[in-house]
Every structure is written in structure tokens, then in C-alpha cells.
Amino acid sequence: MSEPTREVYAELQEAFSHFNRALFDNALPPCLITLQRERRTYGYFSCQRFVHQSGECIDEIAMNPAYFGVRPIPATLSTLAHEMAHQWQFHHGKPGRRGYHNKEWAQRMEAIGLMPSNTGEPGGRKVGEQMTHYIIEDGPFARACAQLLTAPFTLSWCDRFPPYCPTVPPPAPMGGIDDPAGTDEGGAAPAPPAWGGLITAPPAAPVNRSNRLKYRCPTCGAQAWGKPGLRLLCGGEQCAAAEFEAVE
Template sequence: MSALNPTVQAYGELQAAFDYYNRALFGGELPFCLITMQREKRTYGYFSARRFVHRQDKSMTDEIALNPSYFGVVPLLEILQTIVHEMAHAWQLHFGEPGRRGYHNTEWAEKMEAIGLMPSRTGKPGGAKTGEKMADYAIGGGLFMLATAELLTTDFRISWLDRFPPVQPGVASILAGMEGGEDEEDSELAGMLSPVMVGGRSNREKYRCPSCKVQVWGKPGLSLLCGFDECKAARFELVGQ
């Protein structure tokens, strides 16, 4: 068990990432914001302008929210990309012209590209650069990757991981790789994570693929087949049965 206060450690790491990328990618121009963790469904994070107001002096601050549900099952690079993606929204609010609510416009897309993240509606090369719901991918040799490479030469990490990530094909694949991989630490960690169906586990049962050991929660009486090629449509079994 870590001797550090979990709240201080978890939020301190996120603040450290914000401070680092603010210096490395935004010239230290971004004002402070309130970083929160929110389990918003089907999103890694979001930016909310002037979301909080101070009770005494009535000053306002923006929010950058990150979804901790994915911290244990996506690469650290993706968590850092999410932070910088939302920081680009903060930059546009304070130094540019944001689009209508929820829309990622050309100015935002150009800033993202300038700091080394390629906006893409699909999250892959060739995707539209503007739109309502946008992903991105790191540009090889770009500023983000260079800055991140430098960050990862330090002892920076995201220490606290949600043990109950949401069930998605990508998450299941990552967990299967962790459990079957050569890294002993990853394999042990995977055994401590229990993917759950979005919406909670009330009146649900746990099922496990007998081949890759991926686990999911679902309503009683389901007949599930594993979709991984190597499992050859193995039928999920009730855990404990």
C-alpha cells in the first residue's frame, strides 16, 4: 500500500502533467484550471469553460475532466494525449475563437497539429480534422512526441488505476495482452482489474472466457462467445460455476 495520500498523489500527477505540457507546448501561457476525474461514459475526457466559481472572490476557472475508468487499460501515451487535447481547448478559449458548443473548428485543429497531435474524427490517418466528436493521434517527430519522450525520462507516472474499467472490445484486447504477456507486473495487474458492463453490476453475473480469461459482467442467462481469433469462439463460463 502506498504511504502517500492517494488524493494528493493522483491529482498531483495530473497537475504535474498539465504544468509540464503548458511549458513545453503552450509557452506557459495557459491559466490554471481545476482538474477533475469524472466517469463520463464513452469519453476519455472533456473541457468545460468557466465551470467553477470561487465562493469568496467570485473568480471563475475552467475544468479539465479526465475519465479514470480507462487509466489502467489504455497506454500512458493516450492519457497524456487526452490532457493535451483538452489543454488545446483551454488555449482556444483564452487566445482564440472557440466554435459553437461541442464543435472542434479549424482554429482548434490547426493548433492541435502545431503542437504535434493530428485531429481525426476516426482517430486514424485520413479522418476529418473538424467536427463534433473528435479524436487524435500523435504525429511522429512532432512537438508532443518529443516533449513526451523527455517527460518519460523522468519518474513521471499515473499511479492509481480504476479496478473496474468499462467493457469494450479494445479494453478486453488490452487486458488479454496484459494477462498473456511476458511482463510480470502487467500480468499481475491485469488479474486485479475486473471489466464491468457500463451501467453497473446490479442483478448481473460475471462471465469469463476459458481461453484468454477476459471477464465481463452481464445479465443472468447470457450465452457469450469470445470474439478473439485465438479463442476460436470459446463460450464464456460463469465465474465460480
């Protein structure tokens, strides 16, 4: 019987180690790769996010498995390399302010064979708050990825219910959300043939028939239920009358 947890993370670790050697001269320290379903993002980098009992801190690179089944493997792996560029800048460069992709990051992306573009197409801006990229033909990443895929390497598991049905046009390029170091690239291709009919459209969201919404204070987390359109203020001592936010 297979061990899917070991299998998934071993594949991502193998890809990280391969690109660290091929694109970064092994300059990146170990990181903890996680699977996270952040909305409208393919992945993100978070510096020094995890701490060991010994006191050692390491970075996190998160990958969104919801898109594994609707993107070709090179596109998914380019997300990993994109976040590795953020990790490189954190340890060896000067990151921009929160969420901003600066010139140093853009230059490093080009050096590894990923062209930064806010549209995901040629001619887009190379720096900014929300950035995407496209793979440079016959660039370092394209060659390193091809080398990896000539080995017995694949991504063995994907989400059966991706965010969109692969038989319809994919959504526009997306920026990351709540990403301390930057966002990830967007755009997508039809579902890779390897998955065939194994994936399907996401299940329909449940209909709220109660005509009530959940509201949450963004500061202390207090919750309340009420009709849509309410404006609720939190009376907590440290909340400074923070306005409750509707929770989907």
C-alpha cells in the same frame, strides 16, 4: 501511508504544468483538474466552470479514470493535451459553436503534435462535432511526453473495473458527451503491462427484475416509475409538457 488523493492530482497537475511549458509557452492559466466518469468519453474541457469565494473563475479539465488502466500513459496524457488545446482556444482564439471542433482548433492540435481525426486514424476529417486524434510520430507532443516519462513520473492509480475487459478488442473511437467545448478522442490499446492482473472486467450490471423503469423530466427533474415504453409528459408550470426520459 500514502495519500492517494494528493498523489493522483499531483501527477495530473505535474503533467499539465509540463505540457503548458513545452507545448503552449505557458499561455494557459491555471485550471482545476477533476476526475469524472462521463460515459463514453475520456475527458472534457469546461470553460470558467469553477468560482472561488474571491470571485475568481477558472476552467475545468476533467479526466475519466475509468480508462487509466486500459490505455498506455502517453494515450491518457494525450487526452489531457487535447483538452488543453480547447482551453488555449477559449482564451486565445475563437471557439466554434457548442461541441464543434473548428479549423483553428484543428490547426492548434497539429501544432502541438496531435492529429485531429474523426476516426482516430489517418485520413479522417479534421473538424466536426465529435472528434478524436492520434499522436503524430516524433511531433512536439510525442517529444514532450517522452521527456516527461524520463523523469520519475507515472499515473499511480487506475480503476480496477474499466468499461471493457482489456483482453477483448476495445470499442470503436468515442466522442464526448455533454462537453461544452468539445469531445475527447477515443480508441484504445490493450491494458498496459504495468497493471498486469490488477484490473478485471467490469462487474455485471444488476438485472431489473421488477419490469419497471425510472423516468425523469429533463426540465425540472421530477421522477416517476412505470413500465418500459411509457410516454409521460410533465405538468410542471415551466416544463411545457416536456417528455420524461427513461433513466438507466
